[in-house]
Amino acid sequence: xxKPVGKQDFPVSNARRYLEPGPVVLITSKHSDExxxxxxxxxxxxxxxxxxxxxxxxxxNYSHQLIKQSRECVINLPTTELxxxxxxxxxxxxxxxxxxxxxxxxxxxxxxxxxPLIQECHANxxxxxHDDALVDSYNFFIFxxxxxxxxxxxxxxxxxHYTGDGIFxxxxxxxxxxxxxxxxxx
Amino acid sequence: xxKPVGKQDFPVSNARRYLEPGPVVLITSKHSDExxxxxxxxxxxxxxxxxxxxxxxxxxNYSHQLIKQSRECVINLPTTELxxxxxxxxxxxxxxxxxxxxxxxxxxxxxxxxxPLIQECHANxxxxxHDDALVDSYNFFIFxxxxxxxxxxxxxxxxxHYTGDGIFxxxxxxxxxxxxxxxxxx
Numbered sequence: 001x002x003k004p005v006g007k008q009d010f011p012v013s014n015a016r017r018y019l020e021p022g023p024v025v026l027i028t029s030k031h032s033d034e035x036x037x038x039x040x041x042x043x044x045x046x047x048x049x050x051x052x053x054x055x056x057x058x059x060x061n062y063s064h065q066l067i068k069q070s071r072e073c074v075i076n077l078p079t080t081e082l083x084x085x086x087x088x089x090x091x092x093x094x095x096x097x098x099x100x101x102x103x104x105x106x107x108x109x110x111x112x113x114x115x116p117l118i119q120e121c122h123a124n125x126x127x128x129x130h131d132d133a134l135v136d137s138y139n140f141f142i143f144x145x146x147x148x149x150x151x152x153x154x155x156x157x158x159x160x161h162y163t164g165d166g167i168f169x170x171x172x173x174x175x176x177x178x179x180x181x182x183x184x185x186x
Numbered sequence: 187x188x189k190p191v192g193k194q195d196f197p198v199s200n201a202r203r204y205l206e207p208g209p210v211v212l213i214t215s216k217h218s219d220e221x222x223x224x225x226x227x228x229x230x231x232x233x234x235x236x237x238x239x240x241x242x243x244x245x246x247n248y249s250h251q252l253i254k255q256s257r258e259c260v261i262n263l264p265t266t267e268l269x270x271x272x273x274x275x276x277x278x279x280x281x282x283x284x285x286x287x288x289x290x291x292x293x294x295x296x297x298x299x300x301x302p303l304i305q306e307c308h309a310n311x312x313x314x315x316h317d318d319a320l321v322d323s324y325n326f327f328i329f330x331x332x333x334x335x336x337x338x339x340x341x342x343x344x345x346x347h348y349t350g351d352g353i354f355x356x357x358x359x360x361x362x363x364x365x366x367x368x369x370x371x372x
Contacts, residue, residue: 014350020227021347021355022208041206044230046242046324054240054326056232087366134320138232140240142324156355161207161347163360164200166367169207169342172358174349180273181352 004122004151012051012145018077018123019053020045021171023159024086026076027057028107029066030115035107037099037118038063039090041162043075051145052130058139062094067141071129072113075145076121080158080170085120111147122157123150190308190337198237198331204263204309205239206231207357209345210272212262213243214293215252216301221293223285223304224249225276227348229261237331238316244325248280253327257315258299261331262307266344266356271306297333308343309336 019025024041042056053075057064067073078086085103092099100107100116107116110126117124127143134140151157161169178186205211210227228242239261243250253259264272271289278285286293286302293302296312303310313329320326337343347355364372 017349017351020208021349022206042230042232044228044240044242046228046326052324054230054242054324056230056240083361083363084366087363091366091368091371131323133323137317137319138238138240138328140232156349161357163203163207163342165203166362166364166372168361168363170358170361171347172344172356175269175354175356176352177269177273177354178352180270180277182277185277186352 003120006153007149007151010123010148010150012148013049015051015053015125015145015148016045016048018150019043019075021159022161023077024162024168026078026086026089026118026121027055027063028074028076028115028118029063029070029072031066031070034066035116036063036066036094037089037105038094039086046142053127053143053145055141055143056139057141064139067129068132068135070114072115073127073143074110074113074115074117075125075127076118077123077157078121078160080160082120083160083168086160113146117149123148189306192339193335193337196309196334196336198334199235201237201239201311201331201334202231202234204336205229205261207345208347209263210348210354212264212272212275212304212307213241213249214260214262214301214304215249215256215258217252217256220252221302222249222252222280223275223291224280225272232328239313239329239331241327241329242325243327250325253315254321256300258301259313259329260296260299260301260303261311261313262304263309263343264307264346266346268306269346269354272346299332303335309334
């Protein structure tokens with residue numbers, strides 16, 4: 001496997017570049033001595049600054065309680081090289097296995113939160129729970145991204161986008177429509 | 187332009203097939219005699235049944251008030267054939283122009299809501315506002331999808347996914363990983 005190299009600090013206000021297209025992400029969490037990874041496709045950017053993202057994390061997931069109690073997580077962006085691991089993480093429970101060792105994913109120390117980064121992922125977004133108002137009613141966590149680390153190459157990594165039924169869309173080409181935009185919207 | 191043909195009723199509980207991959211959508215709204223279209227990339231599926239979707243619709247958008255007051259909208263899924271119209275809709279204001287006539291998009295009567303469907307879009311999801319608890323604090327609308335209409339071909343339409351800076355990712359190939367899934371997760 002090619003490990004992402006040269007990860008650098010990235011402006012948290014521009015996390016949308018990687019998350020807004022809707023990729024499947026891997027969420028890491030840690031509370032006391034327990035840590036875990038889960039696969040998630042239900043997230044949305046909510047604001048640029050502060051950098052806010054909302055995630056629907058079902059209470060059926062072992063990670064739900066770890067995040068609710070620790071009030072932190074990391075959103076990790078896998079590329080298609082990790083497809084089978086992403087599926088494996090999504091089809092197993094952290095209550096039964098250690099997903100880091102089972103799937104050969106390497107935890108790395110984050111800068112501002114206790115949840116680990118996944119070394120093999122293209123980008124890592126460290127998050128603190130900003131608002132739990134909708135956690136009990138919708139399992140919807142509103143996080144603030146407080147630090148970001150991104151591999152600078154490739155500029156547009158090949159990401160996975162879930163459609164249900166075991167089928168993933170893989171990100172394709174990029175098209176530049178800047179010439180049609182108002183300056184204030186760029 | 188190729189118009190989607192043979193749109194059929196589609197199970198609202200499976201809206202995730204089209205929305206979970208994270209495409210840019212066109213939101214239509216209507217209140218009293220005013221209707222509008224806006225471009226949106228900030229949305230997430232929240233539940234299968236009832237079929238729930240959350241959308242961050244900035245109060246800077248003319249559509250925000252129309253939706254807040256009518257408590258309805260339609261989420262329309264454009265394909266890459268509509269790219270320049272999608273950008274046009276996102277770079278203009280319904281306070282100043284009629285976006286349907288300006289961009290040559292055809293309003294069609296919806297089944298359960300007063301907001302119009304966009305004929306040229308591949309799919310249309312009729313929505314009622316289910317919970318406005320986070321509208322004032324985060325501009326976050328929680329909708330229930332109450333009816334869905336989808337063109338059955340192509341099975342996977344080419345969609346647009348925004349990365350910011352005027353650059354769109356276009357959906358690519360699809361990969362089938364059903365063989366790696368637990369039966370209960372398919």
